[in-house]
Amino acid sequence: MHKLTSGRSKRLIAVGFLGVAVAATTSVVLLTGSASSSVSLASVDPRTLQEIGLRISPTASHSTISQTVAEARASRAMNARGVRESVLASCHFGDALPTPQPNAVSPGGGRVDTAVTYGGPCWVVSLATAGDYSNGPPGSARMAATYVLALIDPQTGQLIRGFEGSGP
């Protein structure tokens, strides 16, 4: 009865450790509000997030506005038809591409050291497209949007940045 095979013993020990780990993780979640070490969106491919330079990660921040309000603000700002999912996260965008040269100035006078960037908490709201397209230059083929994302300020409810387009 007590003679277990080595393999089975290891499995039981592993299950025990797993239970302890789950309990510990649950405790951490209850204390901090952070559910995991990563945040992901089921409705948007990670390659799309990478392409648009948006990084999201867990946040312990609290939101002044409710999730419902955030979703409503997102829908209006992006002229969308319905919410696919939303999550409160730490959001970062605006400097994902190669390290800028701080003093670079364009022929028109634009300066790369005055970038519009964001790093902080936001509601990430994935929306259903209202049939948005891109036409590109006159004469090119029309493309349908497959994703719509709105980053909503959890304190003011304003749109921080919207993203939409086509992708995997």
Next chain:
Amino acid sequence: MAIALIALGSYAGHAFASCNPGRSSGVIGYWWDGWKRPASNIPNGNLGDTYSRILEASPYVESPSFDTTAWVMLTNGSGSYAQIGWYKVPNGARNVFMEYTDQNGNFHRSLGAPYPVGNFTPYEVWWDAGNQRLDFFAQNMLFGTAIRYFTIKEAQQSAETHTLDSQMPEGTNSHEEFTFSTVSNLAGSTYNFDGASGGLATVQITNATIQDAVRASTHTRIDTWDKACTN
């Protein structure tokens, strides 16, 4: 890089100079009025920048439409491009938008806080050779960046609508203006959008002359408007 957290937010103010042209509703399509400048007509034969101060307008956008915009663009002349300008959707929300295509031909659009209606906002797309990326500027601030996957063959500046009854920005008494419009080559030399003399270097682009109008009034300015509206 200095990190500038800009107060952003969608602007959904009252329509300004908004006019329903009263044409047939629900007719979805693509109408544009503007001009383009091929790289081959620029000294050195190449192109790395286009710039214009565009009037922030707030035209009537019919509900079946998805947007009305005015923008500057670098493109290969077919399906790949990088553009920035203002953007309005049927529910009244206005924003700055930038848009580009990636290596797979997908498009990506980013929307941020708009500039006030009635102002002239500098918009610019620049091939930033030092950083090997496309830079998109609004009000001379870097709004966004993108990797370039195409050969830059021409610059375009245009307004566009997506239903027949959506108003091409502005009207007969108050035009949508693209001002101080320029192109620059890869050496950084800047030229009037319409060429240094004669106005022969650019081509007006329009498919909407029945209901809209487009006119280059100087070498650096082009106007568009909706014939059915006064402003």
